[in-house]
Amino acid sequence: MYKVIVERPRxxxxxxxxxxPPIDPEDQPQHESLKLRHRSRKWLNENLRPLERYxxxxxxxxxxxxxxxxxxxxxxxxxxxQHIHQxxxxxxxxxxxxxxxxxxxxxxxGVLRPxxxxxxxxxxxxxxxxxxxDNRAACEAKREFRRRRSQERxxxxxxxxxxxxxxxxxxxxxGIWYEIGLAPLPARVSGPAGKPxxxxxxxxxxxxIQGPAQWIGKPCGHPACTACQVYGRTGVYAHSKRxxxxxxxxxxxxxxxxxxxxx
Numbered sequence: 001m002y003k004v005i006v007e008r009p010r011x012x013x014x015x016x017x018x019x020x021p022p023i024d025p026e027d028q029p030q031h032e033s034l035k036l037r038h039r040s041r042k043w044l045n046e047n048l049r050p051l052e053r054y055x056x057x058x059x060x061x062x063x064x065x066x067x068x069x070x071x072x073x074x075x076x077x078x079x080x081x082q083h084i085h086q087x088x089x090x091x092x093x094x095x096x097x098x099x100x101x102x103x104x105x106x107x108x109x110g111v112l113r114p115x116x117x118x119x120x121x122x123x124x125x126x127x128x129x130x131x132x133x134d135n136r137a138a139c140e141a142k143r144e145f146r147r148r149r150s151q152e153r154x155x156x157x158x159x160x161x162x163x164x165x166x167x168x169x170x171x172x173x174x175g176i177w178y179e180i181g182l183a184p185l186p187a188r189v190s191g192p193a194g195k196p197x198x199x200x201x202x203x204x205x206x207x208x209i210q211g212p213a214q215w216i217g218k219p220c221g222h223p224a225c226t227a228c229q230v231y232g233r234t235g236v237y238a239h240s241k242r243x244x245x246x247x248x249x250x251x252x253x254x255x256x257x258x259x260x261x262x263x
Contacts, residue, residue, distance in 0.1 A: 048087055055091050055123055055132070063094070063125045063132045092132065093124035103127075118142040161232075162252070169231075170244070170252065171208065177254050181240035182231065185213055206237045213237035 022028050058066045070088075074081045088094065093105040097112060104112040105120055115124060116137035124135050160172040167182045186204070203212040208230060231238075249255060 046084075046087070048090075051084065051087065052091050056134075059123065059132055059134050061132055062130050063092075064130065066132055089121070091121050091123055093121050093135070096124055096127055098127065116141050118145045167236075170254070172254075173208070176256050177244045177249060179242045179244060179248075180208060180238045182236045183239045185235050185237055204237060204239065206239075207241040208238040
């Protein structure tokens with residue numbers, strides 16, 4: 001295992017050229033260490049995925065047996081192999097601390113964090129039974145954190161879109177502001193017993209997507225819904241697009257450029 005984890009080419013070799021002194025003698029430093037021009041800029045490039053997969057496969061077993069098997073395969077007396085043992089606590093909470101009737105893990109400098117923290121390791125050793133268990137609470141907390149973050153990003157107003165009413169919005173496309181006219185999509189055709197029909201209606205052309213409009217049967221805000229990503233809701237498409245003139249831009253306080261390019 002240690003060969004798979006450790007024996008990988010180190011990165012950063014392209015920066016190992018000796019540092020050349022400045023051409024102008026006035027720009028040269030007055031004091032310089034011996035290592036300044038000959039320092040190595042390489043860094044380690046361990047492949048820790050095999051170790052992580054092995055630890056997850058041992059969930060439910062006593063940690064003492066799992067650790068003894070690791071020590072039998074990875075010799076701690078070897079300097080290179082000992083470095084692998086230092087990465088164990090990245091994946092396993094070996095010594096959880098009971099505080100306020102809850103399990104915590106130590107996050108350096110004596111800081112205690114609850115075991116259901118989204119960034120906690122995905123495995124922990126049960127202090128009562130000594131078994132290596134999956135930290136399902138941390139996995140659920142991380143999924144919930146990502147879901148809330150995606151919702152916040154979806155609800156955040158875009159600087160390139162301004163809604164005028166339900167069927168009109170201003171949208172900046174390639175640095176140019178347009179007035180977009182929205183229209184409801186054609187209703188789906190129902191088959192027998194209220195089931196969706198296999199024959200789909202001809203979808204109108206969407207001038208923003210530049211393709212046929214799509215019926216996505218997902219709730220509003222779903223990451224896979226194209227209509228939610230573009231218009232903020234489902235069931236509509238862009239049927240018209242008109243560039244704003246100079247007077248309309250002044251009335252709305254807009255300008256035809258990309259603000260992000262100015263920073």
